[in-house]
Amino acid sequence: MDPGLLEDLWTSHLRLFRHIAYAILRHTDYVDEVTQEAFVRALKSKTLISTPEEALLYLKKVVTNVSIDHYHRRRRQLQDQDLQMADRVSELGSSSPLRQVVRSEEESLKSRRLQEIMREIESLPPEQRLVIDALVLSESPPTLAALSQSTGVPSSTLKSRLNNGLDKIRKNLRKKNLWEVM
Amino acid sequence: MKCEDADLTGFLNSDLDPDHTAAVAGHLEQCPDCHERLLLLMEIRQNRTELQRLKKHSRPHALVWPIAAAIVFMVLLGFWVGLRAPSPRQLAVNTPYPLVPPELRTSRVSSEFLEAMRAYSNRNWPLAESKFQRYLAADPLNYDAAFYLANVEYVLGKYSESERILTQLATRNPGDDRVQWYLANGRLKQGDRNGAKAVLEKLAGGSGEFTDQAKSLLRRIRR
Numbered sequence: 109m110d111p112g113l114l115e116d117l118w119t120s121h122l123r124l125f126r127h128i129a130y131a132i133l134r135h136t137d138y139v140d141e142v143t144q145e146a147f148v149r150a151l152k153s154k155t156l157i158s159t160p161e162e163a164l165l166y167l168k169k170v171v172t173n174v175s176i177d178h179y180h181r182r183r184r185q186l187q188d189q190d191l192q193m194a195d196r197v198s199e200l201g202s203s204s205p206l207r208q209v210v211r212s213e214e215e216s217l218k219s220r221r222l223q224e225i226m227r228e229i230e231s232l233p234p235e236q237r238l239v240i241d242a243l244v245l246s247e248s249p250p251t252l253a254a255l256s257q258s259t260g261v262p263s264s265t266l267k268s269r270l271n272n273g274l275d276k277i278r279k280n281l282r283k284k285n286l287w288e289v290m
Numbered sequence: 291m292k293c294e295d296a297d298l299t300g301f302l303n304s305d306l307d308p309d310h311t312a313a314v315a316g317h318l319e320q321c322p323d324c325h326e327r328l329l330l331l332m333e334i335r336q337n338r339t340e341l342q343r344l345k346k347h348s349r350p351h352a353l354v355w356p357i358a359a360a361i362v363f364m365v366l367l368g369f370w371v372g373l374r375a376p377s378p379r380q381l382a383v384n385t386p387y388p389l390v391p392p393e394l395r396t397s398r399v400s401s402e403f404l405e406a407m408r409a410y411s412n413r414n415w416p417l418a419e420s421k422f423q424r425y426l427a428a429d430p431l432n433y434d435a436a437f438y439l440a441n442v443e444y445v446l447g448k449y450s451e452s453e454r455i456l457t458q459l460a461t462r463n464p465g466d467d468r469v470q471w472y473l474a475n476g477r478l479k480q481g482d483r484n485g486a487k488a489v490l491e492k493l494a495g496g497s498g499e500f501t502d503q504a505k506s507l508l509r510r511i512r513r
Contacts, residue, residue, distance in 0.1 A: 124312055131301075131318035132332075134325065168311060169304035176302070176332055213388060222337055226344040243299045244334050245341060251305045252297050268294050274327045283497050 111151065117163055118147055125171045132175040138182070146174040187214050221286045228277045236273035239266055291317040298328050302335070378486065381510050382478035386410075386441035387468055402428070403435065410438055418442045433459065437469065444472055449479045467498035474504070478511075487511060 118125070122143070129142045150170045157163045229240055243249050243266075256263040281287040291313050300306045301314045318325050334341060406421035422439035426432060436455050443452035456473040459466065474489035490511070493504035 127315040131315035172304050226341050252300055274330050
């Protein structure tokens with residue numbers, strides 16, 4: 109991408125990019141770091157873009173993806189902190205019993221969480237399950253508008269089915285003490 | 291913007307125009323429910339492959355019915371040859387609650403508590419018992435220390451002492467399924483089938499960590 113175009117777009121839309129990062133991360137501390145990383149990633153990218161509209165779309169995507177990556181990375185870091193704490197509790201070294209207990213606990217929690225998510229998805233009413241299947245679990249998810257067009261179901265109905273399905277999963281995870289956010 | 295107007299998947303896929311993106315972002319900043327929905331969407335996306343694998347596993351397999359029939363046959367055969375049902379003591383679990391370290395996540399833990407936890411994780415039960423007892427002498431209301439001490443007593447076969455501690459904890463926090471589960475198992479270990487049943491029935495009626503195990507144990511006790 110033309111560095112001049114990138115810089116112009118970046119400056120004129122920085123507020124939007126920061127808005128996107130904050131909406132995902134909800135931590136002001138990380139917003140600067142993430143937008144900076146997104147800018148560098150876009151600058152280094154060799155993606156061919158011809159119009160400013162395409163460039164803006166691309167930049168939005170980069171900021172969103174970097175924010176999502178950062179969120180997952182941060183969660184992993186918090187888990188690693190638990191492991192480091194376990195090392196302090198037990199003898200130092202990767203094979204300390206407490207470290208193993210904490211690690212296996214983390215893994216078992218994650219596995220239980222995913223099993224619960226899948227079990228809940230499977231037990232949703234078909235209309236809610238199909239929306240989650242199509243929009244979230246699918247390898248190349250369609251847009252809401254495209255799904256609405258292909259199914260004949262209004263977008264607003266699809267959105268409320270998605271929200272209702274997600275709410276049931278959230279409620280179930282909370283009930284089983286498996287809900288955790290950063 | 292209302293929740294039903296926010297296109298969360300469109301936001302995550304960057305499918306929305308800048309104005310719409312800004313509107314959804316603004317809504318996400320204000321609405322904790324939608325933010326949690328977004329995080330859940332991100333988690334499902336992140337673990338899509340693993341979830342698809344679980345989905346395949348959860349589908350009924352062609353061999354399910356023959357296997358189920360074989361299991362039923364074996365069970366009936368077991369009864370026919372006069373296998374006796376295990377005693378309540380044999381039905382109770384033998385393992386302590388795993389060392390979940392909430393203390394490590396949320397607050398600072400004193401070095402005495404860490405030593406007790408270390409003994410617990412090393413399965414040095416007599417040492418863990420003395421460490422937790424000493425800790426509780428200084429901080430008698432510490433819930434976690436009391437819970438782990440009750441588990442230590444359970445593993446050491448001191449079921450009445452374990453029950454005494456767990457009963458106190460159950461009074462303080464009746465909703466703690468871990469406490470109820472070990473209370474029920476401790477009663478089983480002591481041969482108190484009815485006492486165990488009363489606790490298990492409560493657990494089985496809920497939807498907590500031990501609901502399924504409580505249901506299963508109840509079925510086995512009632513046989």
